[in-house]
Amino acid sequence: MTTKLFGTKVARVEDQRFLRGQGRYVDDLLHDDPRLLHAAVLRSPHAHARITDIDVADVLDVEGVVAVWTHDDLTDAMAEPLPLLIPHPTLTHGRTQYALAKDEVNYVGEAIAFVVAVDRYVAEDAVARIRVSYEHLEPVVGIDAARAAKRLVHDDVPGNVGARMEQENGDARAAIADAPHTLVLDLDIERSACTPMEGRGTVARWDPDTSRLTVWSSTQTSTGVRGCVAAKLGLDLAKVDVITPDVGGGFGVKVVHPWPEELLVPLAAKTLGRPVKFTEDRREHFISSAHERAQQHHVEVGFDDDGRVLGLNVEFWHDHGAYTPYGLIVPIITSTQLLGPYKPLNYRVVFESLYTNTVIVTPYRGAGRPQGCFVMERTMDAIAAYLGKDRTEVRSTNFIQPDEFPYEHGLIFQDGRELTYDSGDYPASLEKLKALVGWDEFEDFRAEMAAQGRRVGIGLACYVEGTGVGPYEGAHVHVETSGKVKVATGLTTQGQGHQTAFAQIVADTLGVRFEDVEITTGDTRKMPYAVGTFASRAAVMSGSAIHLAALRAKEKALRIAAEALEAAEEDLEIVDGVVSVRGTDTSIDLGTVAVLSNPLRYAFDEASKAATQFSVGDPGKPPVAEDDEPGLEGKDFYSPPRSTFANGMHAVIVETDPDTAEITILKYAVVHDCGHLINPMIVEGQIHGGVAQGVGGALYERMAYDESGQLLNASFMDFLMPYASEVPTSIDIDHLETPSPLNPLGIKGAGEAGVIPSAAVFAAAIEDAEGFPITAMPISPSELYALRLTHADPEETP
C-alpha cells in the first residue's frame, strides 16, 4: 500500500532546480535572444506636480535607443486610467493612475515616460535625457495631513476621503455608555512593504506568424494580467498567453495588476515586433510598487468586572496612497478581522480611506490584519491592566467557545460574504501557548533577571485569519500513456512549494507515485480560469480543486479498468499507478488505461502495445460515448461558500537594555491552527518567514517619507530588513489541527499567519518590560528611550 503523503514532510521537488541555479525567473528569460530589447521608466521626482511639458527630443539621438513613449503616444484604452480592480459601493471617490502620467503626478515614482533600447544601461541613459517641466503643487504626506485636508491630493476628492465605511453589530456606543468600566486608546501603525528579493518584471514577445502575444510576468495572478493586457491592447483574449515563471517572492505586492509596465512592455513588443523586457531595480521597487500598514485608530471600549467586552467602538483612518487600484480590501479586512477570536457583545467600526501623495497601498502579507490585531490585543492588554487581571484571563473571558461554531459576527467580510468563522478551539490554543512560552513561570524568570539588573517582559497576541477566499480555483489532471500525471492549476507560485504540496495530494488521491506527478501553475495556456495566489488561498483553493480533479480522473480510470479487467469497480484499487483487483494478480497499468481511454490507438509506446490485449467499448455504439470524451483526464473547480478561518497565538519574551533601550528577543513561541497540514515542513517554513517579516515590521522597518513626499530610505542600506542577526534564534512552534468543514481536505490557509500578531505581541512584551503603554509601532531603541524620558518619574530625574 502506498504510504499516505498528505501530512508528511516531503522534500521539495522545486529545490533541485533552484539549488543548481536553474530556476527561471522573469529576468532570466530570452537572455540569449539577440533581438531582445530592454525598457527603463522615467519616474516623477516630485510627490505632487502638474506636468506642463515633456521634451524627448534628445532621447532618440542616444545610440541604441529604439523608442520612447509618453502619455501623448498612447491611444484608445491604453490612454485611459488603469482599472480599479475591486470597486465597492462605499469607495465613492476611487481614482487610478494612467500607464504614463497625464498632466499630473501624485507620488514620487509615478511613471511618466517609457524608453526601449538595446540594453538597460542605454535605456537609463536615455531616461536621463528626457526633460519634463513641472508646476509644483503642495503634497499631502501622512495621515495627519490627509485628515487635516488643508491641501488636496485630487482636486475633485473633498477632504482627501476616498471612502467612508461603517459596520455595526448591536449598539456599541450605547453599550459603552452603560458599561461599568470604559477605556479610550489611540493607536498608530506606520508604513512598511513586502519587499520581495525579486522586484517586479515583465517580458513580452509578439509572434507575427501566429498573431499571438506571449507575456511572462512576475505576478501573483497570470489570468488577471492576461485579461487586462488583452483589454488594454485591444486583443482577443485567445490571442494572449500569460505565463508566470519562477517568482522571487511576492508577499502581496505582485497581486496588483496591471502595473504600468505590464501593459507598456506588451505594447512595445507588439509595436516594435521585437521582444521587450522590463526588470525593476530596487529603488524603483521602493518608490513605484506598493506599500501597506499605515493606519491610525481611536478605540472606545466598555467592559464588565471580568473584562468581558460589552461594547467596542473603533474609528480608524487608513492611508491608501495616491490611488486606489485595489479598492478597500485592506481597511475592510482590518475592520472585520480586528475581532480576532473574541466576541464583543456590541461592535461598531467606521473607517475613512485617505489619499496621500505617496506610493499606492495594496495588500502586504497579513493585509490589514496586523493592524487590526494590534488594536484588539492592545485593547485586551489595557483592560487587563485596568482590572489588574492576568492578560490570558481577560482573553479567555472573551473567546468564542469551541461549541459556538459556526460563529456569526453579524458583519460582512472582504469577499462580500457574512463574516462567519467555521471552526477553531481558542481555549486549547491558549493552553498550548502558555505551556510553550512558560507563561505561568514568567514572574520567577522576571525576578531572576531583575536580580541581575536585567529588564524582561512577556507578551502574547491572538489572531484569526480568513483564508482561502473565493470565488474559485480549478485544476486539470491528465494521465499520459506513460503513466506520468500532468496537473495544471491556474494560480501562481512564489516560493510556497506548490509543486510539492499539490503533488502530494495527487499522489494520495489518484494512487500514483509522487515522482510521476508534475504540477504546472500560473500558465494561462494550461488553465485559463483562475484567480491568483493571495489571501492564504492556494492550498485551500487549488489544493481542493486538484483533489476534486484527481477524483474525477480516478473515477474514469476505475470505470475503464473495470471493463478491461472484467471486474466490478468497487473491487479495484489504484496503488503506485497500477489498477488491480483487490487480493488478486489481475492488474493494468494506469498508462494502459490512458491508452484505452482514447479510441485512436496508435501503438507509439509500450503502454499502447500492452493495451492491445484489452477490449473496451461497445461495438454497437459510437467510439466516444455521448457523455464521455477521449483521454484519461479529470477537471474540476472548487468554489467554497465562504472563507475558512485559521487562527493562532504568538508569545514573545524580550529584554530591553536599561541604558541603550535595545530590544532583544529571548524566546518566541507560536501556536498555529490551519486545519490539516499538507506538508508540515512547508507550513513551518511559512511561519518562520512570517515571524521574521513581523520582527522587521515591529522593530526595524518603516517607510521614511519627508514632508515633501520623498522616500528617504529607498534602499536596502536604509530600509532595515532583518538579517539572520535580527530574528529570533529559534521559534518554538506547536500545531493544533482543527479541520475546516468547508473543503474536502479540511485545510485552512497558512501563508500570512506568521506576520499578523507581530506588532501586537512585541508592543505587549515591551510594555510589560517597561511599565508604560506602547501605542505606536514599529518601535526603535531611540523611540523607546524617548518614551522612557516621557514616562520618567520627575522626582527620580536629576
Add this chain to the structure above:
Amino acid sequence: MSEQIHDVRLHVNGSVHEVRVPARRLLSDALRHDCGLTGTHVGCEHGVCGACTVLVDGAPMRSCLMLAVSAVDAEITTVEGLTEVDGTPQGRLSPVQQAFSDCHGLQCGFCTPGFLTTITAGLEENPDPTEDEAREMIAGNLCRCTGYQNIVKSVLRAAEIKQERA
C-alpha cells in the same frame, strides 16, 4: 555618444567566456546576460542583499559591486559551478546545496545562490561552525522568505555532509 567596448576573457566555473562589454558593465550583468549564467541573481544592485554573491578566487564577492572588466584575471565560481562531478549529466549537489534541500533552507529560491556561495566559502574557512558562527556566516545576506531558521540549520548540516563525504 558611443561607448568604448572591451574584449574581456572571464574564467567562470572552469570555462572561458569571451565577452565584449562596455567598461561600466557590472560583473553580475556580464555573468547573467553575456555568459548566460542566470543562476546569479540581482536583488538590490547596491551590495546589501548578497543575492549576487559569487566566489572570486574562492572569496565571496558581490558581483553587483564589481565591473566585468575588473574580473579578467580571476577564477569565478557561480552557483552553477557548485555541483560536484559524479558521472551524471546533472552532477551531484554539493554539501551546501544538499543541506539546503535536507533542511528546507529555501522557499522562492531567489536569494539562495548568494547564500550557497557565501556558505561554501565560509565552510572552507571554518569547517565546523557553532550555531552562532553559522548565523554570523550568513548575516550579510538577506532572505525574505525563510526567516533564516532553516538556513542556519543548513549551514550546520552542510558542515556534517562535508565531513561525511571527506
